[in-house]
Structure formats: C-alpha cells, structure tokens
Amino acid sequence: MKSPSQPRDRGIPEATVARLPLYLRALHGMAERGIATVSSEDLAVAAGVNSAKLRKDLSHLGSYGTRGVGYDVEYLVYQISRELGLTQDWAVAIVGVGNLGRALANYGGFVSRGFRVAALVDADPEVVGDTIAGLNVEHIDELEAVIKRRGVSIVVLATPAEAAQEVCERVISVGVTSILNFAPVVLSVPDGVDVRKVDLSIELQILAFHEQRKAGGPLMAVDSQ
Amino acid sequence: MKSPSQPRDRGIPEATVARLPLYLRALHGMAERGIATVSSEDLAVAAGVNSAKLRKDLSHLGSYGTRGVGYDVEYLVYQISRELGLTQDWAVAIVGVGNLGRALANYGGFVSRGFRVAALVDADPEVVGDTIAGLNVEHIDELEAVIKRRGVSIVVLATPAEAAQEVCERVISVGVTSILNFAPVVLSVPDGVDVRKVDLSIELQILAFHEQRKAGGPLMAVDSQ
C-alpha cells in the first residue's frame, strides 16, 4: 500500500519547470521501450542533467520515487504531465503563415501531446482561404473572433517584427495570457501575461561569440585597435 | 580627446553575452532613426531590461559611455558587433530541408548581419538537387565535403530527431564546434563543442504550466486525486 504523497509544494522553481519537459520526453522514450522503472541516475543521463538536480526537481512535485528502486516510469509520466497541464487539451493559434508559420503548422512532433493547432491567421489576402495542415487560413480581421470561437489560450506569433506588437495587444484584449513569440522584437505586455521568446538570430550570435573566442584564442589581433 | 579604454575583462558572463544581441538590435533601430546618443535608461527600456543590468553588461566590454551624456550609438554598435564576432562573416550550413529547414533558409531577417547560409543538405533524394533560397540542396553523403569546401563553422540541425545525433557527430568530425539544434533530442558532444537548443515543444509546455496555474488558480480540483 502506497501513500501517494500529494504535491505539497505549490511553488515550483522556474528552472525546474523548464526541465520537466525534458524529463517527460526521456520518460516517454523509456515507456515506449518497455522500461518500467528508472533510477535518477539513468534518467538524468537521458535528459542530460546532473542526477542530484533531477532528484531535487522531482522532489518539488512530491515524493514519487521509491528508495532502493527508483521511479515508476508510467506514474512519473502522469505526474509530470499533470503538473505541466498536459492532461488537458490546449488550443493554439498561429498568427502569421509565412515560411515559419507554415513550418510550425506542419511540424507534427511539435504540436503533439496536449497541444492542438486550432487556428491559422494571416493578413495576406493571397494566403487567406488556403488550407494548410488541414486548416483554413483566416483573415487577421477575424483575429479576436477566431480566438474566442475556438477557445484559443496560447498564441504563437510568427508575424513580421512590425506586426507583432499590435497582434499581441489584440489577442491580450480578448483574454490570451500566454504568447510564444518568434518575431525579433521585445513585446511589451501587462503584468499577468507570459511571453516566451524564440529568436534564431540571437542564438546564432551567441554561437558566433563563442566560436570567435575558440578560433581567435589567445592570439588573433586582426583589426582590434 | 578620448582614451578608448580597451576591453580589459576577457571573461564576459554568459548572461551578458545572451543579452548583447538584444542591445545590438535596439541600437540598430535607433541608428536607423538617426539617434546619435542614448542613455542607459532609454536603451534598457528598448531592450526590455533593467538599466543597472545594462550598464553592468556594457561595462564588461570596456568603458564606452560618457557620464552625463550616455553612449554613442554608432560606436556602441561597432563595439558590440566586434565583441560578438559579427565583423566577420560566418558560413552556416542547414542540415535537413523539411518545412523548418526551408523556413530557416528563407528567413531573411534571421540570417542577416554577419551570417550567410552557405549550404543546404538533406537525405531525401526527392529534394536533393532542388534550389531553395538560391541554393542547391546537396546530398547528406557529401556532408563532410561540403562543410570543408564552404568553410562552414556553424551548423543548424533541422533534421528529424533520429538523425540529429549522427549528423552532429559527423560535422564535429570535420571540425565544427558550434551547433544550433532544432531537433527534439539531447545531443551528446565532446568538450569544446557548443550546442544551443531551440525546442518549440518545450516552450509550449512551459507556457501551458503557467497558463494552468493562472486558470486553475487556488480552486480547481478537477481530477487531482
């Protein structure tokens, strides 16, 4: 008989939240391979983190391991999924159906468990009305209506930089509080709205910085004054 | 007469490096609008950060401001560009020309200052030989040869998850040490190789977590045991 040990601690550190999806992915892989139980050490290796960190992370959701044995894979998958809110279905709208928006709409692995692309919206009359990934592209004028009608709660911004702030404000005006922004701008939003940013250009620049350090190393004085 | 105050501190904090591209973007915008000088306060607002943090960040590259006045926009653009290694030209290869790879290849704003898509590589004979964004798609068998021939130093992985680790090892074997990974896997690489990861699915899951907290709030006990 096991006492389920409820998730007492309601304040999960941000750094932990960011790693839970990693653990979840590793666990799904293990479940598929028929692994029933896993130690913190093995799971940590699979997720590419330190095992002490993993144990501390999991301890924030409750005491779901068994000392001397490890964690039950299925059970842990369920607990993490529940914690992340993946046991419910999230309707996602993608605004901006250019190359990137199209890629996102079609990217099967990305919109997988728990997420569903519920709407595609664009301003270009050329693409409005097209069917992409089985969805009709709707006009930006309909933005607010579409979001309400489809119960969208997460919006993905794949618009040009100039349009992002305005779209952002419009979706917030109809109650959206979670935004994933691919446009290369700093969005300004009221408190209570979460924005996460994916910026390809920034990632490249960070790589370039380190690459330069490696290449130039201690020598290299090409044109530095 | 100004003494240029060389970039003495050769150890720039990682957190600072990650913000420099943000400052750079804001500065470019200001330069275009003809702004010659900017205070840490204004630049901080434009970049969406705290002004003390911005000043500390900039102080790591040297003393480029003037007390009572602010920073010279052009000069700062140059200094940050140089620090990030954007004064040289980086050849980037994109491996995997599916929806995402195609979007990246075409994404003009993304591969802008300092970066140049030098090669597209894919395994699918159907797309090999196609021209995308003005580039010929080459066969994965040619991977190592192409990277050496074009002087590629940064590789973008947009392959399916299964292929990522192998491609990763192959590009490392010909000297690549900077990888931007879009595939949803944890890559294992030797020391000295930098991997940055962009994972759409993880970002969504983090948003879902917070969204659930907001929605459910203090009540909400739908199916939690």
Add this chain to the structure above:
DNA sequence: ATCCCTTTGTGAACCGGTGCACAAAGTCAC
C-alpha cells in the same frame, strides 16, 4: 573657473539555483 545637473560605473547585499555528500528509507536474498 566654478557650480549644478545628468548619467555612468561599480561596491555590496541579496537571491535563485547547483552540486556535494549523507542520512533515511526501502528492497532483496537468505
């Protein structure tokens, strides 16, 4: 030249997160 005003650059306290190392807790063999 002097004074006042603005803005930088940074010392110091603080905060969240990491990793070590170990006691507590549980399993398994006999």
Add this chain to the structure above:
DNA sequence: GTGACTTTGTGCACCGGTTCACAAAGGGAT
C-alpha cells in the same frame, strides 16, 4: 526477521547573476 545493498530526498556551502544605491566623472551654463 535480519543484514547488506541500493537509491532517494535534502541540508548546506557555493556561485553566478541581479538590483540597489551612490560616489565619481563629465557637460554646460554663467
């Protein structure tokens, strides 16, 4: 049931990063 072994959960010291708050530095007016 007992003892040896495994693995979790966590106390604690440490570290990088953030923020406040202010002295130092420069500009401009008179």
